Amino acid sequence: MAILRIGDDLYFNPAQLAVGFARAAQSCGVELLPNMTANRVLIEAGRVTGGETPRGVIHAPVVVDAAGAWTRQVAEASGIRVPLVPTAQQPFVTEPLSGALATLPMVRIMDAAVYMRPCDGGFLWGVYEEDPKLFDMTDLSEDFDVKDLPLDAGVLWQYARDVQAQLPILLKAPVRKHRGGLPTMTADGQHIVGPAPHVRGFYFASGCNVAGLSISPALGDVLASWILDCAPPIDLTPLTISRFGEGPWPEDELRKQAAWQYRHFYGAR
Structure with missing residues (x-):
């Protein structure tokens, strides 16, 4: 038997982290709309123009789909496909x-x-x-x-x-x-981060593969730079949706690979 101790390993409360992000955003002038339904992202001539909600349209040139288990539904309501699968986790x-x-x-x-x-x-x-x-x-x-x-x-x-x-x-x-x-799993066990192909202003921050919270500060930082500077500060090509090709992605194969990635979160065995 082999035992490895990781001295800087740590854990934290996920709810507290989310609240912390929200409060920090609010302190910077961001308007929060909790429990607001997003019906779809509005796209005209290949560009994002805003989002449709039950309370009307929110006009914006950029939308980030970070809807967790509902990422596919948000994207597909606007005609964009994203290959990930919500997967049950139960502690x-x-x-x-x-x-x-x-x-x-x-x-x-x-x-x-x-x-x-x-x-x-x-x-x-x-x-x-x-x-x-x-x-x-x-x-x-x-x-x-x-x-x-x-x-x-x-x-x-x-x-x-x-x-x-x-x-x-x-x-x-x-x-x-x-x-x-309900973490979202992808076929290769990597996040989906960055712009959607063929639609300017539509970005993804999803496919967490059970590791979203630990890397969320870094991904948020690089994604913000990507949006503002039109390019990421480091090469994030391995995380873009483009790595999967144009599709279509067979649903049965996607689910098979996503389940394998979940089981082998600690490495191939």
């Missing part, structure tokens, strides 16, 4: 436990794709499962919320048994929360 959060200190490291059992870290006095743990559930958001109701994601606790208990020798606490600790998320 447990345990009840507070003696000795579950916030200073403890994150633990990853690489071969089993199981992870665990401290969380609110207990542990958060989950798995990059072998056969994840993939979603087409158009099949869900208009009022669907990520908190309504169907979950399967049996999957987690199965993998907890697989790593019982290394992490016996997973089978013993009472569960406080069972929650889910």
Whole structure:
């Protein structure tokens, strides 16, 4: 058995990060419209002119599609295709436990794709499962919320048994929360960042592949420079949607590759 310690590894609260970004933007004069539905991006003569909402049109020469699980729906409403798949992720959060200190490291059992870290006095743990559930958001109701994601606790208990020798606490600790998320996976495990082909002013910031939060400050910075200077400060060709060609992308193959990337988040095995 090999063990590697990463001294600068860390974790943070995703909700706090999002709120922090929003507050920082607001302090710079950005108007926030929480819970506003984006019906479609308006495009005329190959250029973005704004966005359509239930409260009218917002005129703008640039739109960034960072809609997470709904990225495809936003793009496709304006005739733009983007090859990514929303994929269910479901961790447990345990009840507070003696000795579950916030200073403890994150633990990853690489071969089993199981992870665990401290969380609110207990542990958060989950798995990059072998056969994840993939979603087409158009099949869900208009009022669907990520908190309504169907979950399967049996999957987690199965993998907890697989790593019982290394992490016996997973089978013993009472569960406080069972929650889910919908990260977007791509066929090659890389983000989709940058302009949409053939449409000026339409940019993507999506395809997070379960790693969006950790890299979001850097991607936001380079994407802002890309929009203002019409070129990225570094070569981001490997992240542009153009790497997939003009399409069409067979949906069954996209889903197969996206599921493989999810399971092998810790590397090929």
